[in-house]
Amino acid sequence: MSDQDDGLRLFITDILILFSIGFLSVQFFKFVSWSYIYIRASTLPRYLPPQKKVPNWSLVTGATDGVGLALAHELALHRNSSVIIHGRNPTKLATVASSIRSQLPPNSPIRIETVAADVVEPIAASRTIATFLEGKNIRISLLVNCVGGTVMFGRRYDGLDEISEEAATGIINLNTVFPAMLTRAVKPRLARPACIINLGSYAGTAGFPFLSFYAASKSFNMTFSTSLNREMHALNQDIEVLGVVLGSVRTESSGLITRDASGKVGLEYPAFFIPTPEDMANAILARVGCGRHVVVGYLGHALQAIPMEWLPNALTEVMAMEATLRRWKAERKGE
Numbered sequence: 001m002s003d004q005d006d007g008l009r010l011f012i013t014d015i016l017i018l019f020s021i022g023f024l025s026v027q028f029f030k031f032v033s034w035s036y037i038y039i040r041a042s043t044l045p046r047y048l049p050p051q052k053k054v055p056n057w058s059l060v061t062g063a064t065d066g067v068g069l070a071l072a073h074e075l076a077l078h079r080n081s082s083v084i085i086h087g088r089n090p091t092k093l094a095t096v097a098s099s100i101r102s103q104l105p106p107n108s109p110i111r112i113e114t115v116a117a118d119v120v121e122p123i124a125a126s127r128t129i130a131t132f133l134e135g136k137n138i139r140i141s142l143l144v145n146c147v148g149g150t151v152m153f154g155r156r157y158d159g160l161d162e163i164s165e166e167a168a169t170g171i172i173n174l175n176t177v178f179p180a181m182l183t184r185a186v187k188p189r190l191a192r193p194a195c196i197i198n199l200g201s202y203a204g205t206a207g208f209p210f211l212s213f214y215a216a217s218k219s220f221n222m223t224f225s226t227s228l229n230r231e232m233h234a235l236n237q238d239i240e241v242l243g244v245v246l247g248s249v250r251t252e253s254s255g256l257i258t259r260d261a262s263g264k265v266g267l268e269y270p271a272f273f274i275p276t277p278e279d280m281a282n283a284i285l286a287r288v289g290c291g292r293h294v295v296v297g298y299l300g301h302a303l304q305a306i307p308m309e310w311l312p313n314a315l316t317e318v319m320a321m322e323a324t325l326r327r328w329k330a331e332r333k334g335e
């Protein structure tokens with residue numbers, strides 16, 4: 001063996017060691033900055049100062065159910081914000097509003113308003129809401145685009161040959177046209193500083209069979225948030241736009257709540273990974289000011305997403321497939 005060979009071997013070893021140290025440092029740094037997202041304090045009080053005589057306003061769309069409803073409660077009862085609740089059904093809206101009002105202390109300065117608009121007509125609905133704000137001369141400090149989903153169009157999982165035109169366009173309107181048009185219409189009514197939160201779904205980041213329209217409409221969302229956040233920054237508008245990605249939440253419509261023969265309620269997988277709407281609402285508000293354009297809101301969901309990013313492609317293929325194929329089949333069995 002010549003000295004030259006030894007020299008070469010040493011050189012390669014050095015390179016490998018340096019490369020490993022570099023790689024591990026980058027991963028470590030990524031891990032630290034990722035962890036920081038979930039432990040840092042929220043900057044929500046910047047938009048909704050808690051001790052104000054006249055509380056600042058939030059607007060939550062789709063706030064008669066699930067996460068939207070939990071957000072409306074949390075904002076009014078624990079974050080000292082006046083809240084405008086949007087929903088489709090005026091009766092349901094009135095019930096939700098009076099329930100929140102009844103839990104406020106007497107003489108509370110917090111106001112609860114409702115606005116009904118059917119998002120099946122997304123442009124008309126966004127105009128209705130903007131006109132409402134103008135009529136009441138309200139400026140919004142926090143807008144949460146929360147209405148979304150697919151359940152209102154019948155089955156949850158539909159293949160390309162199964163889905164009706166009505167359901168397909170409905171899902172796209174609900175998850176893309178409505179929030180985009182609403183954000184556009186409400187912009188002139190935003191206070192400064194203001195925050196816009198767009199809720200998205202994990203389905204929009206991965207891609208799942210039998211959920212194509214839903215998943216694609218959800219990914220519109222996240223690019224929209226990123227672009228707008230940069231635009232507001234470029235224009236020096238004091239408006240933060242944050243896309244929050246949601247995984248499964250413990251709602252009746254999630255399909256993850258099971259009931260055995262005796263009616264006992266169970267969950268399809270460990271509770272930590274399926275937050276209640278209240279926990280989810282708190283997690284969303286906790287991420288405000290985290291500095292990302294798009295963030296997985298709840299820690300349990302973020303942990304669930306890690307394997308999808310780190311596992312080899314072949315495995316993520318199987319996982320994405322399994323996740324919905326099984327449920328698609330189950331849904332058909334019951335028919």
Ligand SMILES: *[C@@H]1O[C@H](CO)[C@@H](O)[C@H](O)[C@H]1NC(C)=O
Pocket residue numbers: 045046047048049056057139140141191192193
């Ligand atoms: C909401 O509070 C902020 C303080 O952070 C204030 O600057 C802003 O003008 C308020 N918005 C409205 C509509 O009063």
Ligand SMILES: *[C@@H]1O[C@H](CO)[C@@H](O)[C@H](O)[C@H]1NC(C)=O
Pocket residue numbers: 050051052053078079080109
């Ligand atoms: C909300 O505001 C009231 C006064 O209007 C104050 O007494 C209360 O502590 C505030 N709540 C929070 C969470 O800051």
Ligand SMILES: *[C@@H]1O[C@H](CO)[C@@H](O)[C@H](O)[C@H]1NC(C)=O
Pocket residue numbers: 145146147148149174175176178179180183198199200201218220221222224225
């Ligand atoms: C993103 O999806 C949610 C559904 O959770 C929708 O209501 C939200 O408004 C959408 N946002 C944008 C900007 O598309």
